[in-house]
Each structure stands twice: as structure tokens, then as C-alpha cells.
Amino acid sequence: MDKVSSDCPYPGCFFCVMKEGNPSKRRASILKFFRELPSQDDDGQVLPISGLWNTAMAHPNDQEFIDLGIFECMAALIWKGLKNRRWLAHDQNIYIPYYAAHIIGSYTMNMEEFADSAVHAGVIPPLVELLRGRLTWVEQRVAVRALGHLATYSSTFPALASHGEILELSIQLAMSSLEIVYSHFYQYVDRRLSYHCDLLTRGMGGVEMESRKAEEWASQLQCWSLQLINCFAFKPEFLSTICKPEFLIKLPGMWGGLVNENSPAGIGLLRTICHHKLGRGPVASCTGIIEALCNIARSSDDWQYMAIDCLLWLLQDPSTCHKVIDKAVPALVDLAEISALGDHKKLGDTIVSVLQECIQSQGNGRNSLSNRTKEQIEELLNSRQRLKWEKSMPKEDLHIKQAAALVVKLEGNSLFSSGNISGAASKYSEALALCPMRSKKERVVLYSNRAQCYLLLQQPLFAISDATRALCLHNPLNRHAKSLWRRAQAYDMLGLAKESLLDAILFINECSQSNDPDLSLRQNKVPDYAERLVKKQMRAAWLFREAAIKHGGVHCEGDAGDIYGRETDDSEWETASESDIGNDGRDEMGDDDDDDSEWKNEDERKDKYDKPSIKDRLQTFLPENLKALNRSTLSENILQSKIASMDSLWACGMCSGAGEDSGPILSVHPLATATNSLGFDDNLNLAIWG
Structure with missing residues (x-):
């Protein structure tokens, strides 16, 4: 290629070509550059590829390079890296296959016509080889990203499906990705490949940043693998391959960890599977999956509604209803008061309708219900009928019922204060029977108080049920602080770290915005009891926990480290009742319910602020920094800045963050900085999750 600029020492320089004024x-010149680059062995080839990577990230919808052969060039470079290891090891060529696959993924992210061009250019075979693990896990990550984009389009999916190994490889990668990243990179700090470190940190930052980004990339590797599988799951002919028990049973636990912000991960794939009759059968046969769906449905998870959808579809299918009904009904009954959840309007009414159909189908002999399940559904239907009756009752009668319920509740408070926990629980049950259905704020308090009793009686399942009912009745939904805390404790008693952690984080967030002196963060600090629980659950829910248990802890500079640290026993933390000491004495449960105005005015409060992503909040609460967090730190606009100040906790694997997809800082041509516009690595289109 002729030299374009006499000032440039590099013949055929791509950046000088880009300066050409004549279109x-x-x-x-660009067309010639793309054709000749794969056959050249000159030093510095990574520089134009790095520039193209930045351009693709910044302008993924620009067609210029598509028409000039960029896909053919990138595919050829990947093949060259796979077949010519001497070239790959020379200069900085080791970076080129990664960048080439990333460029393909960026340009196929939004535009179906670009994806068509990529398929016709032959990008799928080299990407499949990267997916196979022919190089390393960082190339697997960008390969599954690019293939995931190609799979989202109806015109390009058949080309992927013709490569039968893609689905099998994706399933294996989803199950093993965390172990691969941990054992091949994270565990041995002094054995980390330098080009991996450069790609992760762009040449800036040390071990802590490398560890943080490795955890983020491991999460993406797993989540993008699941999303690629999800594209296949929409086609019935692939469900038999996907719905193998050894894979299905692991899906609820594939949540992407604390760094996953946007992907539904395992629960999203389960929802797609449950949407089809062929998928519901295998799911219903796995008892562990149904239990996990019930836990997610009754949690603060951002994807709570997906678990509810799965349970409803399983109940509506006559072939699976009898397998799941006894486990699904208790959870759905607890959720029946939900008014709306995201885009799901009148979700509670939908739940009631489905459960009513279950009762009717039993009458027709299609389903067999246990007595307990039948009682729970009938109790729910009776409560709905009771609500209709109350609408026609005179106001005076309602006030009498309200007053009677208040008296009984105060009796329950007195019994609780005297240590008669079982008696207090009975009184709260009696008060619930008296309390009008429309008095939602008072019913929130009664359910939450009874949940506390069940905690002290060591009955966590009942505590979860009542706390969930309180959270569903509360306005805003899922925002009653004390119920969140009580459910967090109950989930901890059952060993469900993720569910406990999500509730505990949301509890702290609610405390930071509360005017209640019993809830507000005393001296602008996170309550010690909440801090201890969050620290404990962050360890238990750590993304690499299973891999670390299997392969051992992190080794730093030849010194074997304990990734969990040596902590004091975190099992002893305050109960909610202990943390509530200091109230006015009227309600020993510490609930903010004794203002008589709530008996007189049942208009629901409007939600004054949108619920931020639970995983956004998770990134704020780092184990050793929890005490230092004040109320302002908990606000949404502080969350990301807090991530930037992470200390050595990243190195020992106790926490994680999110950030840009990155490449190394290389010695670049002066014009390269003009195209260096980094952006967040994309998340695959959530629309394909249904």
C-alpha cells in the first residue's frame, strides 16, 4: 500500500488512510487495507485493530467499514491467530484475535443487515473455534458475545443452528465459566497472563483492579452463554438438548453475582423454557427448581416477576400442575396482594385467577390437591370475597372492626413484651381476622409483627410467608423496611444467602430514606447488625465461592491466601426485636403503626421514588467499608463513584463491580486517540428474553 502521509513512518498506515480527504x-485505500492486513507480518498490526475496536464500540451502526470488508478481515485474522502460533506470539499480535471477535460483536449488535453481512463473510466458524477454547477464556468471552448477537436475528439464527456444537459448547461454558476464570486467572495472582491483565485493566491498576474486572468478565461469560442458549430455547427442537436435569437444576443459581446488572441470567432462561409445553415437563420434574422459583418469587430480586411467570405457567399446564401445585401454591398465595410488578399490571389478580382454576379443575377430577393446599387457596378466595362484602358495609361497622383489631394487636404487643411469643403470634392472627381488608397499612404491620414472632419461634418458612405478605401489601411494593429485615433473617436461617443478601441491602436502603427514628441510621452509619449480615452473605454469595472451595483459595505472590479471611463468628447478630429497642413502648415490635390517622385514611401513599436496581445497590455495600458508609452514600448517584474507591478487598474476592469493557493501553499512532471513544460493553438485547 502506498504511503499516504510523508510525515508518518509507517507505510500503509491505517490512521493516515483515515485522514484522506478524497472520499x-x-x-x-480502506478496502485495500482490509484485504492485505491478514497476509502481512509487519510489527504494529495491533494498533489499527485497536483503533477499529474503539470505532466499532463508539459507532456500531456506521456502515462504511461493513461495505469495505471488515468482517472478512476480522475472520481471517482470527483464523491466522488459531493456525499460526508463531505469528500470534510475535510483537503484540496476541491481542488481535480478541479485538477481531469483539469488533464482529459490536458491529452485529444492533443492525440485522450487518449481521447478515457477517455471516456471509464467514465469521461463524472462527468464532466457534474461539468458543471451543482454542485460545483462552478472554477470547471465549468475546466469541460468545458475538455469536449471541448473531443468534438474536431470525435471518442469521439458522446459520448458527447449523453448527450443532454451538449449543452444546454454550451449555458447557455456562456451567464451567466461573471455574475456568477462577482456576485459569483469578486464583494464582503471580501466574496471570500479562495480556489478560492488560485487556482487563487497559494497563492501569494493579491486582485489585484485575481481580475486580475478572469477576465482572466471568459473570458476563456466564450470562452471555445463557443468553445464547436462550435464543435456541425459543425453538422447540432444541429444548431436548437444553432440558437435561444436570443443567436445569443449576439454572436458578446462575444469577451472575453482584456485578450482573442487566441480564436475567438463569431465571431468564428458565422463563423461556417454561413458556413452551416441551420445557415445562422437565422443569416440573426437578423439585429443586420449583423450590428455587418459589424463593426467587418471594425475594427482592430484580427478576422476581420471571419466577412468578414460571410458577403460573406450570400451574396452568394440566400435565405439570399436579407435580408443582403443593410447592407453588404457598408462595403464590403470599404474593396475591401484589398490585403491579414492573410492566405486569394486576399481577395479584392473575395469581388469584390461576389458583381459582386449580380449585375448579380439582372439582372436574383433573388435579389432586392436598388438604393443606386446598385450604390455602380457599382462604385466599374467601379473603377476596370478604373484600367485596366490606365495600357494602356501613362505615360505622368498619370502624368497629378497626377498633377491635387495634385492641387485639395491642394485646399481642403486650404479650410479646412479656416474652409470650406464641401468644403474641396468636393475637396478631386474631387481629388479622378482624382487620378490614382495605386497611392495608395496618395489615402490613400485623403480618410483619407476626413474622417477627415466627423468627423467634424458629419457624423461618412462616416468617418468610408473613414478611412477603407485608411487603406485597405495602406501598411502595417491597419497601417495608422491617419486613425486609425479618425476611432477610429468615432466609439466613434457611441458608439462602442470595435472597437474604438482597433483602438486607434493600433494608439498609430503606433505612437511609426513613424518617422513623427506629429505622434511621443512627449517627449516619449502617446498623452494626445489618453490616454483619451483609458481610456474611456477601461471602456466602460470592461468584467464585464454589470454584474456590473446589480449587483452594487465592495465592498472592507465592503466599497462599484465605479468600474468605479470618473473621469472627458472624452468626451472632441482633434480631430485629433487639434492634427495635427504644420505641415508645406502645408497640414493642417497633413498627411505625400507632398513628390513628392510618385507621381514618386508607388512601395509599404514592411512590415518590423509583426502585433502583437491587444489583446497583449491592455494589455499594462492601464488607470492610460498610461502617464508613453514611446516608448520602446510599443514594443512587453515589453508587458508581463508590466502586472506584475499592481497596484490597477485590484481591481477596469479597466483592465486585462493573465497568467498561476494556483493552490495553498500547503505544499508538497520534491519530488513534481521535477514534478512542470507549463505551460500556453492551448487554445483549433483553427483548429476546420475552
Whole structure:
């Protein structure tokens, strides 16, 4: 290629080609550059590839390079890296296959016509080889990203499906990705490949940043693998391959860890599977999956509604209803008061309708219900009928019922204060029977108080049930602080770390915004009891926990480290009742319910602020920094800045963050900085999750 600029020492320099003012000459030069680059062995080839990577990230919808052969060039470079290891090891060529696959993924992210061009250019075979693990896990990550984009389009999916190994490889990668990243990179700090470190940190930052980004990339590797599988799951012919028990049973636990912000991960794939009759059968046969769906449905998870959808579809299918009904009904009954959840309007009414159909189908002999399940559904239907009756009752009668319920509740408070926990629980049950259905704020308090009793009686399942009912009745939904805390404790008693952690984080967030002196963060600090629980559950829910248990802890500079640290026993933390000491004495449960105005005015409060992503909040609460967090730190606009100040906790694997997809800082041509516009690595289109 002729030298374009006499000032540039590099013949055929891509950046100088880009400076050409004549559009016709510029296009001809770029076309020639793309054709010749794969056959060249000159030093510095990574520089134009790095520039193209930045351009693709910043302008993924720009067609210029598509028409000039960029896909053919990138595919050829990947093949060259796979077949010519001497070239790959020379200069900085080790970076090129990663960048080439990433460029393909960026340009196929939004535009179906670009994806068509990529398929016709032959990008799938080299990407499949990267997916196979022919190089390393960082190339697997960008390969599954690019293939995931190609799989989202109806015109390009058949080309992927013709490569039968893609689905099998994706399933294996989803199950093993965390172990691969941990054992091949994270565990041995002094054995980390330098180019991996450069790609992760762009040449800036040390071990802590490398560890943080490795955890983020491991999460993406797993989540993008699941999303690629999800594209296949929409086609019935692939469900038999996907719905193998050894894979299905692991899906609820594939949640992406604390760094996953946008992907539904395992629960999203389960929802797609449950949407089809062929998928519901295998799911219903796995008892562990149904239990996990019930836990997610009754949690603060962002994807709570997906678990509810799965349970409803399983109940509506006559072939699976009898397998799941006894486990699904208790959870759904607890959720029946939900008014709306995201885009799901009148979700509670939908739940009631489905459960009513279950009762009717039993009458027709299609389903067999246990007595307990039948009682729970009938109790729910009776409560709905009771609500209709109350609408026609005179106001005076309602006030009498309200007053009677208040008296009984105070009796329950007195019994609780005297240590008669069982008696207090009975009184709260009696008060619930008296309390009008429309008095939602008072019913929230009664359910939450009874949940506390069940905690002290060591009955966590009942505590979860009542706390969930309180959270569903509360306005805003899922925002009653004390119920969140009580459910967090109950989930901890059952060993469900993720569910406990999500509730505990949301509890702290609610405390930071509360005017209640019993809830507000005393001296602008996170309550010690909440801090201890969050620290404990962050360890238990750590993304690499299973891999670390299997392969051992992190080794730093030849010194074997304990990734969990040596902590004091975190099992002893305050109960909610202990943390509530200091109230006015009227309600020993510490609930903010004794203002008589709530008996007189049942208008629901409007939600004054949108619920931020639970995983956004998770990134704020780092184990050793919890005490230092004040109320302002908990606000949404502080969350990301807090991530930037992570200390050595990243190295020992106790926490994680999110950030840009990155490449190394290389010695670049002066014009390269003009195209260096980094952006967040994309998340695959959530629309394909249904």
C-alpha cells in the first residue's frame, strides 16, 4: 500500500488512510487495507485493530467499514491467530484475535443487515473455534458475545443452528465459566497472563483492579452463554438438548453475582423454557427448581416477576400442575396482594385467577390437591370475597372492626413484651381476622409483627410467608423496611444467602430514606447488625465461592491466601426485636403503626421514588467499608463513584463491580486517540428474553 502521509513512518498506515480527504480514494485505500492486513507480518498490526475496536464500540451502526470488508478481515485474522502460533506470539499480535471477535460483536449488535453481512463473510466458524477454547477464556468471552448477537436475528439464527456444537459448547461454558476464570486467572495472582491483565485493566491498576474486572468478565461469560442458549430455547427442537436435569437444576443459581446488572441470567432462561409445553415437563420434574422459583418469587430480586411467570405457567399446564401445585401454591398465595410488578399490571389478580382454576379443575377430577393446599387457596378466595362484602358495609361497622383489631394487636404487643411469643403470634392472627381488608397499612404491620414472632419461634418458612405478605401489601411494593429485615433473617436461617443478601441491602436502603427514628441510621452509619449480615452473605454469595472451595483459595505472590479471611463468628447478630429497642413502648415490635390517622385514611401513599436496581445497590455495600458508609452514600448517584474507591478487598474476592469493557493501553499512532471513544460493553438485547 502506498504511503499516504510523508510525515508518518509507517507505510500503509491505517490512521493516515483515515485522514484522506478524497472520499473515493479513502474508500479504495480502506478496502485495500482490509484485504492485505491478514497476509502481512509487519510489527504494529495491533494498533489499527485497536483503533477499529474503539470505532466499532463508539459507532456500531456506521456502515462504511461493513461495505469495505471488515468482517472478512476480522475472520481471517482470527483464523491466522488459531493456525499460526508463531505469528500470534510475535510483537503484540496476541491481542488481535480478541479485538477481531469483539469488533464482529459490536458491529452485529444492533443492525440485522450487518449481521447478515457477517455471516456471509464467514465469521461463524472462527468464532466457534474461539468458543471451543482454542485460545483462552478472554477470547471465549468475546466469541460468545458475538455469536449471541448473531443468534438474536431470525435471518442469521439458522446459520448458527447449523453448527450443532454451538449449543452444546454454550451449555458447557455456562456451567464451567466461573471455574475456568477462577482456576485459569483469578486464583494464582503471580501466574496471570500479562495480556489478560492488560485487556482487563487497559494497563492501569494493579491486582485489585484485575481481580475486580475478572469477576465482572466471568459473570458476563456466564450470562452471555445463557443468553445464547436462550435464543435456541425459543425453538422447540432444541429444548431436548437444553432440558437435561444436570443443567436445569443449576439454572436458578446462575444469577451472575453482584456485578450482573442487566441480564436475567438463569431465571431468564428458565422463563423461556417454561413458556413452551416441551420445557415445562422437565422443569416440573426437578423439585429443586420449583423450590428455587418459589424463593426467587418471594425475594427482592430484580427478576422476581420471571419466577412468578414460571410458577403460573406450570400451574396452568394440566400435565405439570399436579407435580408443582403443593410447592407453588404457598408462595403464590403470599404474593396475591401484589398490585403491579414492573410492566405486569394486576399481577395479584392473575395469581388469584390461576389458583381459582386449580380449585375448579380439582372439582372436574383433573388435579389432586392436598388438604393443606386446598385450604390455602380457599382462604385466599374467601379473603377476596370478604373484600367485596366490606365495600357494602356501613362505615360505622368498619370502624368497629378497626377498633377491635387495634385492641387485639395491642394485646399481642403486650404479650410479646412479656416474652409470650406464641401468644403474641396468636393475637396478631386474631387481629388479622378482624382487620378490614382495605386497611392495608395496618395489615402490613400485623403480618410483619407476626413474622417477627415466627423468627423467634424458629419457624423461618412462616416468617418468610408473613414478611412477603407485608411487603406485597405495602406501598411502595417491597419497601417495608422491617419486613425486609425479618425476611432477610429468615432466609439466613434457611441458608439462602442470595435472597437474604438482597433483602438486607434493600433494608439498609430503606433505612437511609426513613424518617422513623427506629429505622434511621443512627449517627449516619449502617446498623452494626445489618453490616454483619451483609458481610456474611456477601461471602456466602460470592461468584467464585464454589470454584474456590473446589480449587483452594487465592495465592498472592507465592503466599497462599484465605479468600474468605479470618473473621469472627458472624452468626451472632441482633434480631430485629433487639434492634427495635427504644420505641415508645406502645408497640414493642417497633413498627411505625400507632398513628390513628392510618385507621381514618386508607388512601395509599404514592411512590415518590423509583426502585433502583437491587444489583446497583449491592455494589455499594462492601464488607470492610460498610461502617464508613453514611446516608448520602446510599443514594443512587453515589453508587458508581463508590466502586472506584475499592481497596484490597477485590484481591481477596469479597466483592465486585462493573465497568467498561476494556483493552490495553498500547503505544499508538497520534491519530488513534481521535477514534478512542470507549463505551460500556453492551448487554445483549433483553427483548429476546420475552
